[in-house]
Amino acid sequence: MTKTKFTKEDLLADYRLANLSRQLSLLGRREALGGRANFGIFGDGKEVPQLVLAKFFQEGHWRSGYYRDQTFMMASGLFTPEEFFAQLYGDTHLSVNPGTAGRIMNNHFATRSLDENGHWKDLAKQKNSSADISPTAGQMPRLLGLPLASKFYRNTPGLKSFTQFSNKGNEVAFGMIGDASTSEVPFWETMNAAGVMQVSIAMAVWDDGYGISVPRKYQTTKQSISEALKGFEQDDQNPGILIYKVKGWDYPELYKTFKEGVAICRKDHTPVLFHVTELTQPQGHSTSGSHERYKSVERLAWEKEFDCIAQMRKWIIDSDLATRDELDQIEEGAFQRAREARKKAWNHFQTPIREERKKLIDTVKTTHCPCKKIENANRYNSHLYSESEQQALNINGVPPRFTEESPIVTGGEVLLANYDYLFNNNPLIAHELP
Ligand SMILES: Cc1ncc(C[n+]2csc(CCOP(=O)(O)OP(=O)(O)O)c2C)c(N)n1
Ligand SMILES: [Mg+2]
Helix, strand or coil: CCCCCCCHHHHHHHHHHHHHHHHHHHHHHHHHHCCCCCCCCCCCCCHHHHHHHHHHCCCCCEEECCCCCHHHHHHCCCCCHHHHHHHHHCCCCCCCCCCCCCCCCCCCCCCCCECCCCCECCHHHCCEECCCCCCCCCCHHHHHHHHHHHHHHHHCHHHCCCCCCCCCCCCCEEEEEECHHHHCHHHHHHHHHHHHHCCCEEEEEECCCEECCEEHHHCCHHHCHHHHCHHHECCCCCCCEEEEEEECCCHHHHHHHHHHHHHHHHHHCCCEEEEEECCCCCCCCCCCCCHHHCCCHHHHHHHHHCCHHHHHHHHHHHCCCCCHHHHHHHHHHHHHHHHHHHHHHHHHHHHHHHHHHHHHHHHHHHCCCCCCHHHHHHHHHCCCCCCCCCCHHHCCCCCCCCCCCCCCCCHHHHHHHCHHHHHHCCCCCCCCCC
């Protein structure tokens, strides 16, 4: 349940999480540049708004987001520091890397909807994340489908018994996207359709002013997605989208804004857009570049000052909510915890490799073909299709009946001739084929 009252402990726990997430990002970049990982992309600069938004993400809700969302996932209890490194290294063990199993880039998040036997879990009782994909804005179409399903569950009496999928249609789909990716077609199609169909999308745009090296002025009309979307806004006569604009470093304002917006979204199935501005990217886009090459000295200085964690620290001290010493200690603890996770994850990743290396050396000595085909097929190619008892291969086929005189027709014609049977579940009507 969402808490309504906050204690000092809650606030300091948030500060701890923000710092832990930041330390993971800092260390993650070093791991990649030092050669322990091939590539890294991280969530630094978005920690504070993400952990505040996560306070309103409840059991049964869904996330559809992108590679910056590590803090949101950690705050929701769906991602650990160890898993962060397991993804970075590409550890294929599900026990430490249930989100990607090492088969996709790092910081791609997912929760499991099926249990080990391939059966549906109780999705209404867990926090859910659809599986991230790398094309930017690829998260948008499913962000529309998820709350649309919820609307069907609310409005269709025949679906009321499927309680493991929906709690009376009260779900919210949390969307997250970068400012530059809002220029893409799937973003506009989804926002338009959400306004038409009135589905519960809580869409956060993390606006850090850049899409890799390209500044906002080349990406977004009027340099503002909330301005550009003004025509979609609901008014007295017309349903539409509710639009909020909030600064990404302002903890109390973020709390107030997200609380109000998500509550309306959930209750009325009104799509909501949170334009979260003035965010930064302390380490630049990814480990493939250096932002010092395309940001001005002034911009870099501003990013340092308006870093969301630096601003949160300033606000806590200025408001007398904790002392400098208390915050210093928390920062030190986060630093240590990130290092501990790195060590643990690296050892987990390396142990089987060391054993295999030893075995391989022994095999090379005694065989002509030291291949690891079977092991690697299991690592990377298993479960591409269902392997449970419900798999398609277990369905008994219906053998075709034909004679020497039967005409040869295309599959489409067969489907068309038997349309009623296939799609309306009516008894087969024998059609004469041409
Ligand atoms: C369809 C597609 N085009 C281009 C890319 C390469 N790419 C990856 S991230 C990115 C920039 C995204 O910027 P923004 O949406 O502002 O997110 P940020 O990383 O700044 O948070 C681009 C162009 C991609 N992954 N997919
Ligand atoms: Mg951006």
